[in-house]
Amino acid sequence: MKQFFLKITIGILIAVIFILLISAIDIGSIKIPIAVKDWEDKLSNFVVEKTEGLIEAIKEGNSEENNAEENEPAEVIIGTEGDLEIHFIDVGQGDATLIMCGDDAMLIDAGYWDYGEGVEAYVDYQLEDNHLDYVIATHPDADHIGGLSEIFGSEILTCDKIFFSGYDRDTGTMYYVEEAMKEKGYVSEVPSVGDTYNLGDATFTIIGPVQMYEECNDNSICILLEYGSTKYLFCGDAEELAEADMVEGIYNIDCDVLKISHHGSKTSTTPTFLAEVSPEYAVISVGENNEYFQPHATVLNLLRNYGINVFRTDEQGSVVCTSNGEEIKWNCMPSTSWQAGEGAN
Numbered sequence: 001m002k003q004f005f006l007k008i009t010i011g012i013l014i015a016v017i018f019i020l021l022i023s024a025i026d027i028g029s030i031k032i033p034i035a036v037k038d039w040e041d042k043l044s045n046f047v048v049e050k051t052e053g054l055i056e057a058i059k060e061g062n063s064e065e066n067n068a069e070e071n072e073p074a075e076v077i078i079g080t081e082g083d084l085e086i087h088f089i090d091v092g093q094g095d096a097t098l099i100m101c102g103d104d105a106m107l108i109d110a111g112y113w114d115y116g117e118g119v120e121a122y123v124d125y126q127l128e129d130n131h132l133d134y135v136i137a138t139h140p141d142a143d144h145i146g147g148l149s150e151i152f153g154s155e156i157l158t159c160d161k162i163f164f165s166g167y168d169r170d171t172g173t174m175y176y177v178e179e180a181m182k183e184k185g186y187v188s189e190v191p192s193v194g195d196t197y198n199l200g201d202a203t204f205t206i207i208g209p210v211q212m213y214e215e216c217n218d219n220s221i222c223i224l225l226e227y228g229s230t231k232y233l234f235c236g237d238a239e240e241l242a243e244a245d246m247v248e249g250i251y252n253i254d255c256d257v258l259k260i261s262h263h264g265s266k267t268s269t270t271p272t273f274l275a276e277v278s279p280e281y282a283v284i285s286v287g288e289n290n291e292y293f294q295p296h297a298t299v300l301n302l303l304r305n306y307g308i309n310v311f312r313t314d315e316q317g318s319v320v321c322t323s324n325g326e327e328i329k330w331n332c333m334p335s336t337s338w339q340a341g342e343g344a345n
């Protein structure tokens with residue numbers, strides 16, 4: 001009798017261990033991207049709450065047809081033809097954007113200094129006349145202006161108008177950028193909000209910084225680019241304060257394409273700002289496995305919830321969009337990983 005109970009007990013134990021093993025293997029084999037995991041974790045305390053606010057904001061500001069599309073990602077057309085070309089150049093952790101329209105070209109930032117040569121080569125390859133009509137240093141952080149010393153000092157490229165944000169920073173990076181400019185006799189200017197310039201048949205308007213802020217990032221030069229009926233917004237690393245001022249500002253910042261500020265940091269792309277911009281496409285310029293854990297899950301969650309197509313340089317390399325003034329085409333399909341920086345929140 002004792003032996004019978006022992007056998008039963010051992011049998012049950014083996015069955016339990018077996019079930020535990022099976023379930024462990026099962027759990028272990030499911031790879032949950034951090035963003036998705038976070039998205040589920042935060043569903044109750046972040047996404048739902050903020051999304052309701054977001055939808056309300058959209059309802060107030062937009063027509064009913066737009067509401068119907070709020071969670072449906074727009075169609076992505078693959079192609080590279082169009083008079084307007086925007087190249088979000090992969091410079092690892094940093095920003096560098098080349099915009100071309102007709103015979104004109106503009107470079108917004110050039111990544112860290114060690115990417116300078118790469119950006120120079122990229123621009124050289126794209127431009128027939130090797131002339132940049134505009135160079136915008138959004139703000140003096142090294143991941144934006146570092147590479148500009150190479151661009152200004154280049155023996156193959158020439159630059160015309162050079163815009164600085166007016167926020168001074170006494171850094172080694174700044175020193176090299178200014179030295180390179182001096183050698184070429186280049187002079188920078190600080191644009192004012194409301195200034196408008198032509199870039200081929202496109203125009204761009206300076207919409208920020210609306211005022212001088214304490215934080216370097218908030219002082220980023222923000223530009224609104226328009227070509228035909230298409231609109232694009234580039235705001236460097238502008239954060240919450242600067243975004244709030246642009247929402248309150250006089251410019252209609254409703255856009256088709258948003259370059260996500262500050263590499264997808266949670267300190268930028270607030271729900272209110274995103275509702276106002278209501279882009280169909282967003283591009284995140286960010287380095288793989290960066291030390292800042294960018295892009296942050298909160299931003300990805302917001303973009304995902306809103307049904308925005310997201311392109312990322314860390315996963316897709318340089319991302320290019322083109323337009324004929326009506327339609328926007330992309331060189332690749334959007335990312336579907338929703339993968340946040342490791343350890344991000």
Ligand SMILES: [Zn+2]
Nearest residue numbers: 141143237262
């Ligand atoms: Zn940055």
